[in-house]
Amino acid sequence: MNRAGSRGWLGALPLLAFFALVFGVPAVALVAGAFTADGRPSLSNMSQSLQGGYLTAMISSVQLSGVVALVGAVLGTFLAYAIVTSRFALLREAVLTASGVLANFGGVPLAFFWIATLGNSGVISGLMGLPSGSLYTFWGLVVVYLYFAVPLMVLAMAPALDGLRPQWREAAANNGATTWHYWRFVALPVLAPAMLGGVVLLFGSAFSAYATANAMVGSVVPLVTLKIAAALTGDVLIGYENIALALSLDMIVVAGLVMAIYLPLQKRSSRWLH
Template sequence: MASTRAPRAGWRGTRLAPWLGLLPFLLYVAVFLVWPTLSVVAGAFRSEDGGFTLERIRALTDETAINALKQSLYLSFASAATGAVLGALLAYLIVTAPPNSLLRRTITAICGVLAQFGGVTLAFAWLATLGFNGLLTNFLADVFGASDTGYSWLYELPGLILVYTYFQIPLMVIVFLPALEGLRPQWREAAVNLGATTFQYWTKVAIPLLRPAFLGCALLLFANAFAAYATAAALISQGSFITPLLIRTALTSEVVLGQKGLGFALALQMVVVVAIVMTAYAVLLRRTARWMR
């Protein structure tokens, strides 16, 4: 009997060891992700007296909330599409370089830094470039006689698209590069041996294989732009034409009071959109993983 119990105890200890290692991460997720999400859901359906209500959800059908959602979706789609295409092209150029080349390692490192270069720092960089008395603004004014007061479109939707694309391109490089590296040279050699041209290889073999990865990365960029707040808040001090800024107005406005509940409802709306996008991303990522093994 003693000889059979000892292995069973060891097996149980081995089975519990991974969960004990994951405990700090699970605790972090519970505190900073699960609990805030549950608070948003509860706040969206809780009335001022603590009861259940759908009034805040109905407020999402107002013209202001709908327009903010449309603008947010357009901003996310435009920046994600631009970043996905340009980032995929840059990732392809990186893959063509030798794996240990200085150029490849340098560009990859730069993309890793720029992908995280956002928030107030990024907004200030663009203001210092194209804003009032910005570096490029003064240069264009001195050389071409342009206005030296900055450009108003920088503080509108076109400006946000441009600024968001700045960190979308390097992010696309980072997430799409493994898929390009997963293309095996043997597949191209087999296609050439069967008489395929370079164009036929890309249209019949490479692009169909890369399509799920490309679409999945584009969805990741969409969610990244849709949930971004700090850059837009620092760049646009007035106005709430996208959902994150409308949430800010609902929580901090001194003109229209008692809009905290609307902020919860808008946040829940964003959670639902991001959840749908990330679910689609996970499905596409699973399809990509089949041929990258």
């Protein structure tokens, strides 16, 4: 290794040490705890994490994340196309700025916003006599998650839609292609990696959410993040900390699969942004 390369590694050592301390040590502790029972190596925690109520919670989390990802991707893509093709630059900047804020708006404040609006004693539900019980169900949680999923999809799709060149549409029209042919054979193949990447990103975001669901539905809707919190805090069962670590490892595996899909798609779609 040449001297410049050696200096580069030396400069990166503090960052590598920081990542090893902040991420490496907890990861090792999590894996060790997940495969330990009664002080001995065991697969019982991992086995229990995929049975009974824990498996139900995992399936429910995957279903919730899948619905949020698909619906959010469709709505976000149409909204992104509308603002990208808008003639009003101020409107575009306003929507993109708002999307950047709303995409990171979650947790207890988001739950309070919806409960105060459409909850049992919400402003709108109280004034208009709307039913409020559905807010605390699976589909109510989907609607709430879409509040940050749609803006996140807008941020993911806007650069990809900007990458569509007007010359491509003109060339397609000059060769006799209809609007459908243009979108089917030119635009959609270009946008597909970004769209699929956005779906994966929305899935991971909804899959890992905890505070909003905990504040809204509690144990009404079984979710793996809520099961982990209950096992760690001992609110329901005592001595199930290692099962919580096993559930966390299950989530890491799912998140790893999500990122394994997302990163290649994001890399491929970035070619069209230049």
